[in-house]
Amino acid sequence: DAGITQSPRHKVTETGTPVTLRCHQTENHRYMYWYRQDPGHGLRLIHYSYGVKDTDKGEVSDGYSVSRSKTEDFLLTLESATSSQTSVYFCAISESEGSRADTQYFGPGTRLTVL
Amino acid sequence: AQSVSQHNHHVILSEAASLELGCNYSYGGTVNLFWYVQYPGQHLQLLLKYFSGDPLVKGIKGFEAEFIKSKFSFNLRKPSVQWSDTAEYFCAVNALEGNEKLTFGTGTRLTIIP
Numbered sequence: 001d002a003g004i005t006q007s008p009r010h011k012v013t014e015t016g017t018p019v020t021l022r023c024h025q026t027e028n029h030r031y032m033y034w035y036r037q038d039p040g041h042g043l044r045l046i047h048y049s050y051g052v053k054d055t056d057k058g059e060v061s062d063g064y065s066v067s068r069s070k071t072e073d074f075l076l077t078l079e080s081a082t083s084s085q086t087s088v089y090f091c092a093i094s095e096s097e098g099s100r101a102d103t104q105y106f107g108p109g110t111r112l113t114v115l
Numbered sequence: 116a117q118s119v120s121q122h123n124h125h126v127i128l129s130e131a132a133s134l135e136l137g138c139n140y141s142y143g144g145t146v147n148l149f150w151y152v153q154y155p156g157q158h159l160q161l162l163l164k165y166f167s168g169d170p171l172v173k174g175i176k177g178f179e180a181e182f183i184k185s186k187f188s189f190n191l192r193k194p195s196v197q198w199s200d201t202a203e204y205f206c207a208v209n210a211l212e213g214n215e216k217l218t219f220g221t222g223t224r225l226t227i228i229p
Contacts, residue, residue, distance in 0.1 A: 033217075042205060042219040043159075058216065090158060102147065102209070104217055106159040 003027050004107035006091050012113045019078040021110050023091030025071075031094045032074040033058075033104065034066060036087040043090065049074055050097070081114045088112070117142035117210050121220035128196055129228050136191040136223050138180075138206030142215070148189040149207040149217075150180055159205065165189065176200070201227045 003026030013019050023032060031050055035043040045058030047066040055066050063085060065077045078085055091107040118141040128134060140146065150162040163174025170182040180191045189206060206220040 040221055042221040044219075045216050048216065103149070103161060103164060105161065106151075108158045 006107040006110050010111045013081050014115050016080050019081050021076045021089055023074045025093050029093040029095045031097050033092040034076045035090045038087050083114050086114045117208055117215050117218050119206055119208050119218050119220035121206055121223050123223045125224045127226045130198055131195050134193040134196050136204055138189045140187050140208040142210045145211040147209040150191050151205045153203045196227050198227045198229050
C-alpha cells in the first residue's frame with residue numbers, strides 16, 4: 001500500500017465549528033486530492049493540489065478550503081461544518097496526471113460526523 | 116464533461132458463480148480506465164487499470180476487464196467468485212485531454228453468499 005495516512009480517522013463535531021483533516025504521504029508524489037464518499041454518489045473530488053502552494057477546486061468545493069505548505073502534507077478545512085458535510089473523506093496521491101502513467105492511490109479515510 | 120455509469124447498484128451471487136459488472140463512460144477521446152475495490156470498512160484499492168495496448172487487462176485476485184472502445188465500456192469480470200470478494204467496486208475514468216479529473220461511477224455493491 002502507498003504510504004498515506006490520514007488524521008483523525010474518526011471525528012464527531014458540532015454544526016458551525018471549524019474542522020481540519022490532515023493527509024500525510026511518504027511517497028513524495030506531486031499530486032494530492034481530497035474526495036468525499038457518500039452513498040449513491042461514489043467519490044467526488046473536493047480539491048486537489050499539483051504542488052506546494054498550488055491548489056485548485058474540484059466538483060464539490062463549496063464550504064471547503066485546502067492548504068499545502070509541504071510536499072507531504074495536504075490539509076482540508078471545513079470553515080464552518082454543516083450536517084451536509086457528514087461523510088467519509090479520502091485523500092489520494094498520484095505521481096503524475098493527464099498522462100498514460102497516472103494512478104491514484106488512496107488513504108484509509110476519515111469518517112466525519114457533524115451533529 | 117466525462118461521466119461514468121455503473122448500472123448494477125447491488126449484485127448478489129453465490130460462491131463459484133461468474134461475475135460481470137458493467138461500466139460505461141461518456142468521453143469520446145483517449146482515456147485511462149480503472150477499477151477500484153473497497154472491502155467493508157477499508158479504503159479503495161486498485162484492482163486493475165487500462166492505459167493502452169491489449170484491451171483485455173488482468174488485475175489482482177483473478178479479476179480482469181475488457182476495454183471495448185466502440186461501446187465506451189470497461190466491464191469487470193471474474194470467472195468464479197469467492198465469499199471474500201464481497202465488497203464495493205468502483206469504475207473510474209480519466210480523460211487525457213483538457214483538464215478533466217478522475218471521475219468515479221457510483222459503485223456496485225457485490226454480496227457473495229457462501
